[in-house]
Structure formats: C-alpha cells, structure tokens
Amino acid sequence: MTNYVISEAARCLNCKKPFCQEGCPIRTPIPQVIHLLNENKLNEAGQMLFDNNPLSIVCSLICNHANQCEGHCIQGRKNSAIHISDIEHYISDTYFDKMKIECAPWNGKMIAIIGSGPAGIAVAIIMTKKGYKVTIFESKDKIGGVMQYGIPEFRLPRSIMDRYKKKLIEIGVSIRPNTTIGGALEIHNLLEDGYSAVFIGTGVWRPKTLGVKGESLGNVHFGIDYLASPKAFNLGNNLAIIGTGNTAMDVARTALRQGVEHVTIYSHNNTLSAAKAEVDYARLDGCDFEYDLDTVEITPEGPLFRKIMRNEEGEAIGFEPEKVQVKCDSVIICVSQGPKNKLILTTPGLKGNDKGLLITENTGMTTVEGLFAAGDVVSGAKTIVQAVAQAKVVAEQMDQYIKQKSEADS
Numbered sequence: 141m142t143n144y145v146i147s148e149a150a151r152c153l154n155c156k157k158p159f160c161q162e163g164c165p166i167r168t169p170i171p172q173v174i175h176l177l178n179e180n181k182l183n184e185a186g187q188m189l190f191d192n193n194p195l196s197i198v199c200s201l202i203c204n205h206a207n208q209c210e211g212h213c214i215q216g217r218k219n220s221a222i223h224i225s226d227i228e229h230y231i232s233d234t235y236f237d238k239m240k241i242e243c244a245p246w247n248g249k250m251i252a253i254i255g256s257g258p259a260g261i262a263v264a265i266i267m268t269k270k271g272y273k274v275t276i277f278e279s280k281d282k283i284g285g286v287m288q289y290g291i292p293e294f295r296l297p298r299s300i301m302d303r304y305k306k307k308l309i310e311i312g313v314s315i316r317p318n319t320t321i322g323g324a325l326e327i328h329n330l331l332e333d334g335y336s337a338v339f340i341g342t343g344v345w346r347p348k349t350l351g352v353k354g355e356s357l358g359n360v361h362f363g364i365d366y367l368a369s370p371k372a373f374n375l376g377n378n379l380a381i382i383g384t385g386n387t388a389m390d391v392a393r394t395a396l397r398q399g400v401e402h403v404t405i406y407s408h409n410n411t412l413s414a415a416k417a418e419v420d421y422a423r424l425d426g427c428d429f430e431y432d433l434d435t436v437e438i439t440p441e442g443p444l445f446r447k448i449m450r451n452e453e454g455e456a457i458g459f460e461p462e463k464v465q466v467k468c469d470s471v472i473i474c475v476s477q478g479p480k481n482k483l484i485l486t487t488p489g490l491k492g493n494d495k496g497l498l499i500t501e502n503t504g505m506t507t508v509e510g511l512f513a514a515g516d517v518v519s520g521a522k523t524i525v526q527a528v529a530q531a532k533v534v535a536e537q538m539d540q541y542i543k544q545k546s547e548a549d550s
C-alpha cells in the first residue's frame with residue numbers, strides 16, 4: 141500500500157489548472173497535498189487536507205471519486221487516473237490521531253448543534269476552533285448519522301467514528317447522545333439557555349413509501365431502518381429489494397453478508413440509479429437485477445408487479461396485462477428518504493418547503509433568526525462531501541452573525 145501510494149503520488153503532474161480540484165465538491169487542494177507528500181511532509185499534507193475538509197478520512201473512502209477528483213484527473217485521459225482517494229486516505233488516516241486541533245480560547249459564546257452527521261461534525265470542529273463552546277445533541281446513542289447508521293461497516297469502518305468522537309471530546313465539544321430535540325427539549329429551550337446560535341443538521345430519516353397497498357405487512361421493511369441494525373431483522377432466504385439507488389446496493393450487499401441466499405433488486409424502469417461502482421460491487425457480491433417492473437402491491441408472498449412494455453425506441457408505452465407475483469421471504473423498500481418534521485412542528489416560524497426540507501437563505505439561516513441549517517435536511521438526500529461543503533460555508537456565516545449581533549447588542 142505504501143509503495144503504491146508513493147508511486148501514485150509521483151505520477152501527479154502538478155497541473156497549473158488542476159481539474160481534479162475543480163471536480164471535487166469541496167475543492168481539496170490535491171496538487172499541493174500530493175506535492176507535500178512527495179516531499180515527505182506527511183503532517184503538513186494531513187493538516188492541509190483536514191483544514192479544508194474536516195471529514196477527509198471519510199471522504200477518501202466513500203466519495204464517488206470516479207465522478208469527482210479521479211474522474212477529472214488529466215492522467216486519466218491517456219493512462220489511468222491517479223488514485224487520489226488512496227493517497228488522501230493514507231495521509232488523512234495516518235495523520236488524524238496525532239493531529240492537534242488548535243482552538244482559540246473560549247470567546248464566552250455557546251453553539252448548539254442538532255445532529256451529529258457529517259454536517260454537524262464539521263460545524264462542531266470549525267466553531268470550536270474559532271473559540272465557541274459547542275454542544276451536540278444527537279437522537280441516537282452514537283455519533284455519525286448515516287456514517288454510523290446507514291453506510292455499512294464494510295465500506296466505512298465504524299472505528300473512524302470512534303476516532304472522531306475522541307477528537308471532538310479532546311477539543312472540548314460536549315455530546316448529548318440519545319437526546320432528540322423536539323422531544324423533552326425544544327429549540328426554544330436551547331435559546332433560553334444562552335446558546336448564541338443553533339445549527340440544524342438533522343438529515344433525512346423518514347423513508348419514502350411507494351404508496352401501494354401492503355407496505356405495513358410483516359414481511360416488508362424500509363432500507364434505512366434495516367441498515368441501522370441489520371442483525372435485528374429476520375429476512376429469510378429470499379429478499380426482494382425495490383429501488384435502485386445507493387441505499388438499495390448497500391441493503392443488498394449487507395443482506396448477502398448476513399446470510400440471505402438470494403437477493404434481487406427490482407427496477408421500475410430499464411436503468412439503475414446507483415453509482416456504477418456500487419452496482420458493480422452488488423453484482424459481484426451476488427445480487428440479481430430485474431428491470432421494468434412497476435410495483436402494484438406487496439402481498440404476504442412478496443411484491444406484485446406489472447411489467448412495463450416498451451416500443452422499439454425503448455420508450456415505455458404501457459403495461460402488460462398479466463401481473464407478476466414475485467415470491468420471496470422479505471421485501472425491502474429503498475426509494476429514498478425525506479426529513480422528519482419534529483423540529484418544524486415544535487419551533488414556531490421554522491419553515492420547510494413542499495418536501496419538508498428546511499428553507500434557508502444563502503447564509504444558511506433558516507426562517508428563524510439565529511437558527512442555521514445545512515446538509516441533507518436542506519438539500520435533500522445528497523452526499524457527505526456536499527453536506528460538509530455546505531456546513532463549512534454556514535459555520536462562517538454563523539460566526540459572522542454572532543459577531544454582528546454582539547456588536548449591535550453592546
């Protein structure tokens with residue numbers, strides 16, 4: 141691995157116009173980082189990565205690199221693209237535990253963060269570095285959001301979240317696990333207790349339904365519920381998955397690892413929406429795929445479909461008259477997620493759009509002064525790097541807001 145990283149780094153052309161960086165949603169300064177590595181300055185390279193992206197270790201493992209940095213690498217035009225993700229992972233993983241995060245002395249202000257996903261963790265680190273005292277409120281017992289309760293261990297080792305927790309505690313962040321805001325405590329309690337601003341990074345945790353009969357039957361589950369604790373589910377030997385995104389691929393690969401013998405993903409058209417690499421791995425792990433099946437109902441036997449008919453151009457032109465009853469032990473529905481509405485219901489003035497996603501200004505301020513938001517709860521289900529990129533901008537705006545408010549109040 142080390143030789144491989146070194147030889148890959150040596151292939152970097154240090155382009156004047158680094159397309160790799162332009163292809164990265166958080167604009168990682170890739171050529172500079174690789175240059176430092178080539179000069180044996182691993183700590184400096186690690187610091188540069190972490191300063192730009194507090195979730196660098198995670199992103200090095202689970203970003204869609206083929207579409208982002210590596211997909212834009214100039215070397216990929218003639219040869220193979222540089223394996224930037226492996227280089228980033230080696231640096232950030234080696235550096236993380238020894239990194240000392242320099243934080244300004246306490247400025248007397250407190251920040252509340254609701255949700256410990258990538259957006260919440262990024263804001264916690266950035267605001268603590270600026271001198272704020274940060275408290276994270278998290279519904280679940282462990283931090284990480286989807287990184288802890290969604291993405292399977294074989295793609296993202298949970299030990300990484302333990303290392304983040306240790307680091308957060310080391311820099312003085314308080315974590316309140318098993319604490320749902322909108323339950324015993326509401327946002328107004330936080331403001332009354334003296335938090336200068338509140339950051340909402342609660343993600344999207346309400347599974348979308350198909351809207352067909354049978355979704356409440358005992359043989360039917362939702363993808364994100366399953367991934368939160370796969371061992372809690374008894375799926376039998378034959379599993380049908382409805383939906384074709386990355387969650388569906390994670391469910392399929394997890395179920396196969398948990399001993400389910402036959403896993404089939406059913407698509408309601410002739411394509412799959414997950415990233416190519418995720419589909420390739422699901423196929424490699426033994427998952428089958430069926431196309432052009434529209435779900436009519438889910439019965440105790442399994443999903444009942446109608447087959448989509450297509451003309452010679454491949455356009456859908458209707459349904460075959462005969463329905464198709466698939467027989468299986470369990471069905472898992474993976475057709476995306478939307479936000480829960482607890483905070484909107486319990487916070488006067490906090491508004492969502494027609495999908496329930498929080499409405500924010502460019503600054504990340506919601507419809508209530510002093511409440512900011514970023515990540516999936518604003519953008520809908522997206523990616524970790526996008527959540528962190530947004531959170532970085534919003535943290536700066538929160539800092540500005542608090543400073544301006546203090547000046548105005550004094």
Ligand SMILES: Cc1cc2nc3c(=O)[nH]c(=O)nc-3n(C[C@H](O)[C@H](O)[C@H](O)COP(=O)(O)OP(=O)(O)OC[C@H]3O[C@@H](n4cnc5c(N)ncnc54)[C@H](O)[C@@H]3O)c2cc1C
Binds near residue numbers: 284287290322
């Ligand atoms: C199965 C799956 C696989 C994915 N794979 C990838 C991938 O490979 N690469 C990638 O880049 N992205 C992936 N994503 C998307 C990515 O994980 C999300 O875009 C990202 O996690 C969003 O971050 P966030 O901080 O906005 O929210 P989340 O990660 O959802 O975290 C929100 C946190 O808020 C907590 N919370 C919610 N409500 C409250 C409340 N009222 N009080 C207190 N706490 C609360 C939740 O418990 C959670 O911990 C995947 C998503 C799923 C579901």
